[in-house]
Amino acid sequence: MSSARRPLxxxxxxxxxxxxxxxxxxxxxxxxxxLDERARPLESTLEQWFSFATxxxxxxxxxxxxxxxxxxxxxxxxxxAWEVDALIDVDEDEGVALSLFSRMTAGIVKQRAERVxxxxxxxSHLAQAVRKAGFFPYAREVLYQLDSQPAAKSTQVPLRQRxxxxxxxxxxxxxxxxxxxxxxxxxATFREWQAAQESWGGRAGDLLLEEDxxxxxxxxxxxxxxxxxxxxxxxxxxxxxxIVQAALSRLQQSRRVLCLVPDYNGRLAAVLEGLGxxxxxxxxxxxxxxxxxxxxxxxxxxxxxxPVS
Numbered sequence: 283m284s285s286a287r288r289p290l291x292x293x294x295x296x297x298x299x300x301x302x303x304x305x306x307x308x309x310x311x312x313x314x315x316x317l318d319e320r321a322r323p324l325e326s327t328l329e330q331w332f333s334f335a336t337x338x339x340x341x342x343x344x345x346x347x348x349x350x351x352x353x354x355x356x357x358x359x360x361x362x363a364w365e366v367d368a369l370i371d372v373d374e375d376e377g378v379a380l381s382l383f384s385r386m387t388a389g390i391v392k393q394r395a396e397r398v399x400x401x402x403x404x405x406s407h408l409a410q411a412v413r414k415a416g417f418f419p420y421a422r423e424v425l426y427q428l429d430s431q432p433a434a435k436s437t438q439v440p441l442r443q444r445x446x447x448x449x450x451x452x453x454x455x456x457x458x459x460x461x462x463x464x465x466x467x468x469x470a471t472f473r474e475w476q477a478a479q480e481s482w483g484g485r486a487g488d489l490l491l492e493e494d495x496x497x498x499x500x501x502x503x504x505x506x507x508x509x510x511x512x513x514x515x516x517x518x519x520x521x522x523x524x525i526v527q528a529a530l531s532r533l534q535q536s537r538r539v540l541c542l543v544p545d546y547n548g549r550l551a552a553v554l555e556g557l558g559x560x561x562x563x564x565x566x567x568x569x570x571x572x573x574x575x576x577x578x579x580x581x582x583x584x585x586x587x588x589p590v591s
Contacts (some may be wrong), residue, residue, distance in 0.1 A: 300586070309354075309369040310401040310565055315425055316540040318507055338367065338579050341385045343378045347591050350375065353382040355390055355398065360477035364390050366400040367468050371407070375424045377412045383415035387572065397467075397478070404564040417568035420467045422545040426559040429538050430531035432509075439521025439528050441501060444488035449476075450489070451497035459514045461546050482510065487532070491517055491525070503529050509536030513550055523553045530557075 308312075343351040354368035366386070371379050390398060400417055444452070453472050457465065469475025484504050491499035496566060499515035511529040515522055533539050541559065543551045 286531065305370050305372055307368050307370060309366045309419055310403065311365060311367040312401075312480040312542065314367075315433045315542060315565075316427060316510075318561070322570060327364070329440070331361070339389055340368070341384075341389065343382050351378040351382055354388045355386050357393075358399070358400045358477060358481070358493070359479040360473075361394045362396040363474070363477035364393075364395045365397045365480070366398065371408060376414070379408055379411040380415055383417075384414075387416075387570070391572050395572055397474070397552055397569060399478070400568045401565050402568065404508075404566050406566075411568070412568055415570070417570045419566045419568050421464050421567050423565045423567060424543050424561045425563040425565070426543055426551070426553065427538055427562045428540075428557070428559045429556075430558075431535075431537055432533050432539055434531060434534055435527045437524050437528045437531065439491060439499075439524050441489040441491055441525075441528055444500075445491050446499060448490060451492075452500055455497050455500055455514055455516060458516050459547075460544075464544070464546065467571075486510070489528070491520065493517060493519060499525055500529070501525060502530055503532045505533055505536055505539055509533035509539045511541055513541075514547075523548055523556070526553050527552070527556065 310331060334397075336461055338354045338356045340352065340354040342349050348372045352368060352370045353366060356367050369379075369382070381384050387398065398417075400412065401423075402412065404414075404422065450472065453469070453475055456469060456475060461467070465475075468478050482502075482504050484506060486502050486504035489501040489503070490497050490502075498517035499513070499520070501511065501513050503509070503511040511533065513529065514521075515525060517525075530539065540548075541554060542565075543554065
């Protein structure tokens, strides 16, 4: 007989090291991309997936005393947009995954969620189950990495710090730079775009290029041992490589640099490759729009997936 309870330390160890091996987190949230957890897999697994004081909501699938899988979701920038930040399928059973998704969806709808996002490896074995759970892919992303400290180079690009009043201008740049099919999922409206912004897991700085009163480039950079940056640009006066160099100049203390590039940003990918970046991983982002009230969602038996936080 199954019972609902918070996981005990012994449960957690059993989950992440079932059958003598560590089961990976199939979900790939932005703030975990590129992190090497192989040196301390159990410690980093527990730290990432079971920090219940961070606003995560977690469900486990159980059979008797055996934990068969886990899913965890958290808010993005606003309560209307959520993302799956942990997904462990111990049994590699599609039925377990579908049960977890069903319970998670019902749970976050009660928290006012309107959309939920998920990023998987492009070759994830869970792709079919994710589609059956109502998610659909809307882009492809490649993670680029520079395996050395960036060289210092001066640039003449007049970037400035973002001000609070720039938000609408940044949204307009997004609208001009991102394909309509992606915008329909991520940012069909200003409100939805704001809500769907992903966490970088640290303090990232936003720098803007403004030309004739119009924001034409948005650079976000976050220094660290593994520095990160992203770039959206529509400028015709400045070469994109100059703006990338401006990013690298702010990441000179980083031992390596990461940049996640969507497939529609081919110009940026070409510049990165020209500067020595290598593609190290490929991902598929998925989304599901939640339109049904919680009481109309498909109910799963309590023995299939139970909330633990």
